[in-house]
Amino acid sequence: MNIVVLGSAAGGGFPQWNCNCRNCAGLRNGTVRATARTQSSIAVSTNGTDWVLINASPDILTQIRATPALQPARARRDSGIAAVMLMDAQIDHVTGLLMLREGKELPLYCTAQVWRELNEGLPLVPVLSHYCGVRWHALPTAGGVHVPRIPGIRFTPLALSSKAPPYSDHRHDPHPGDNIGLLIEDVDSGLCVFYAPGLGAIDAPVEAALGRADCVLVDGTFWQADEMIALGLSGKTAADMGHLPQSGAGGMIAVLDGVNAQRKILIHINNTNPILDEDSAQRALLARHGIEVAFDGMEIRL
Template sequence: MQVLILGSAAGGGFPQWNCNCANCRGVRLGRASLRPRTQSSIAISMDGERWLLCNASPDIRAQLNASPALFPRRGLRDTGIAEVLLVDAQIDHVSGLLTLREGCPLDVWCTPSVHDDLSSGFPLFPMLSHWNGGLNWREIPLSDDKRRCTFQVPSCPELEITALSLHSNAPPYSPRRGSPAVGDNLGLLFRDRLTGGSLFYGPGLGQPSHEARELMAKADCVLVDGTLWHDDEMGRLGIGHATGREMGHLALAGESGMIAELDALPETTRRILIHINNTNPVLDETSAERAVLDRHGIEVAHDGMRLTL
């Protein structure tokens, strides 16, 4: 299994276009310890030719142009993207589908609740139906009676995918904001049935459940939510009021934070953070917070990072 990290930042990217926090200001000034990042997305392939895109960020065009493995090369109009899998309906994970409209029809795997949001509040499915057949919904069948399922996708037949509904939050535009339903946010365990290698991917992990911890413990590598250092980080900086938990993200610091969750995993597990907000001090490679991660053996994802499992 090949994993390509197309984008590693949270919504807004890094630097965020209208943010003048120390991190964003520093990256614009060219500080060597701060590297730009696009909005969170990864791609997975078993053969290096056909790729399963996990989340379509607003930065997808730049991400594709920076990724030779996904270049068109088999015809005049082509792409390495074979299918799309969405973990939620957040704008920073789905609006890139608009950019991919020239590649329709396109199969999109998501839960019924995500499909509902993308058919009403942010109606990408009906909107893109006007482009060569639009988006073909492929259901990930989760419901109140079924919080977990295992399935396969045609582009990666040797890949076993387990989807688990996470305790997080629905998008701000969703009628379920503040009271999310099953399937509004997913954690995904990918297992290569040929090599046995496995990856847990959870960019929106607000409150790890027993089931989520179970899947993370099974993975050789976890690629998980690193959005904020402090739960009240936005308020501390005077640039927002929402806490991490309110947004559906578990902060890194604290006795019950993400660092503690990752410390509880088997020693052999590779731990990598993704979906990192522009305010998070770990983006500065010389920061005290980054040194804390280093001591705990936790990595910070960057655009263009590749994993083989």
């Protein structure tokens, strides 16, 4: 099983276009040692030719240009993208669907809750019906699915305790399926990755998934609970936005310390997070705990 990290940043990317925080300003002027990142997405394959795109970020065209395996190679017009699978209906995970409109009908895997949002709250599906069209495959919140052209991989969704998108009519009334994690398992070897870029709480099913995974690729959005408040950028905490910060009691570092996976990787990293600074004390602390920071182009092979 091959996984490529197409994008590793949270919404807005890094540097964010309108942000002058220490990280963004420092990357632009060269005073912070860091690497630019696009908005979070991964691709999964078994043969290196056919890929499941997991989340379609607004940066998808840039990501395709940086990833030869996704580019046309077999016909006058084609793509290495065999299907798209969505973790949620957040703008930074779905609006890239519009950039794929020139292709063939899109096989789209998502939960019923996400499908509803894409037809009503943020009606991308009706728009795409005038272009390539979308063929929906329902992702259950229990049980695994197989994707044609991706043999030997089972994708098992796991409903997460998180939030629907800000535009949703039930933003403050979470429903199962608003946000999922995925166990991505190589059926032959039994090796698996737990992917959860939007993880707001650790409940028993999540704990079990973390314990089973050989590699965890999880929410790295914020370093501290009040990060956006402390910087004067928002009045919301990490929890208000559906994310578990890395630091503090019960934070992601503490959670991952109890996980025996071969690799522990943070993804969906907000532009304000000090771990983006490769010389920061926070980045050094992660290294001491055996936790990696995802970057665009990172490859994971199991």
